[in-house]
Amino acid sequence: MKVIGVGFGRTGTMSLKQALADLGAGPCFHMIDLITGENRARDLAYWVRIADGEPVDWNEVFDGWESTVDWPAASLWREIADAFPDAPVLLNVRDFDGWYRSVENTILAVKLAARAGELAQDANREQPAPELWGVIEKLIWEGDFQGRFEDRAWVRRMYDERIEEIRSTIPAERLTIWNLGDGWGPLAAMLGVAEPAHDFPRLHDTNEFRAEFGLPALA
Template sequence: MKVLGVGFGRSGTMSLKAALEELGAGPCLHMIDLIRNNELIAPWHDAAIEGDVDFDRMFAGFESTIDWPGCSYWRELIEHYPDTPVLLNYREFDGWYKSVKNTIVAVREASQKAELKPDANRPAPPPELWQVIGTLIYERDFQGKFEDEEWMRDMYYARIEEIKATVPAERLTLFKLEDQPGWAPIADMLGVEAPQTEFPHLHDTDEFRAEFGLPALA
């Protein structure tokens, strides 16, 4: 593995996936890969539901990871890949919480109410994927307390500080969205030259919702 992205999803992860792949650290596994290619779900389902954690299977064909499901295993990953650089992507809580509520939570609720509108180009996610999402995100990471905003706030910032305290500074690269760091920190981490092109900006809230057939927010 070339990069371990350990920050939560809805923290610039699609943009970072594109950036990592452009800089030679791809393919980069992101939850969107499981959504678009259901053949990738099985090893993650085995890990989340059965406790059969096999990183060779879970990351087969990939050179890096960002977003869920990988970030749920950040502690295990930094030990399993002791020489791999760690990327902590994050943003301020209020913007993150709102984004999660309008995307992941909204899509999950629509699915539970059978309100998603699949078509030939956008099939409905299979039950196994929702089981992975429910187990890793809602139970493992959020501990079933997403609606408790203050608990989530405390957990969110405590997790960031735990990662900073656990991963040696020389191994850790910080990427805070509000600072708009661009290519430089990632290029430095990988030891490559930063491109002169604009840094990717992908998968905002409305783009995420459109992926599942939900309307854009006003």
């Protein structure tokens, strides 16, 4: 593994997925790969086991991948960082209020629409497999959020504490902190490569996410 991304989703992770590939640290594993990836059946089988608390060989889980960002891997950040002790760790973050609002309007909105049977059948993206809904529920909603996502004050504390826990656990020389909007610089420095001449990817904003699941755009 060349990079282990440990920050939550909705912190620019789709852009980071592409950026890391552009910098030579791809293919990069991301939640999208459990929905539309060509090896999704193989990969999802591992994550079902992980969400159920079963032991796995992390080298097998990430066979064929060179980096990871986003959930579900971010929920197991400590275990993955320990499994690949030579890989640099990327802590991708953004301001809490923007992050919370983005989660509300994307993954939470999709969850609620799916539960109500309101996801469009002709949406622009293949729908997650039923098993993936279970992984998401166990690792994200009941795991990271402990069933308390609607308690914004609690989530704010959890968000800040997670960042501080990572910073205090991962040695400074191994850790790179990337704030949404930072662009190529920190990533290129982390990997010891030159910054590309082309613009940093800007992918998967809130309305793009919603459109892919057939949800209406927000003003």
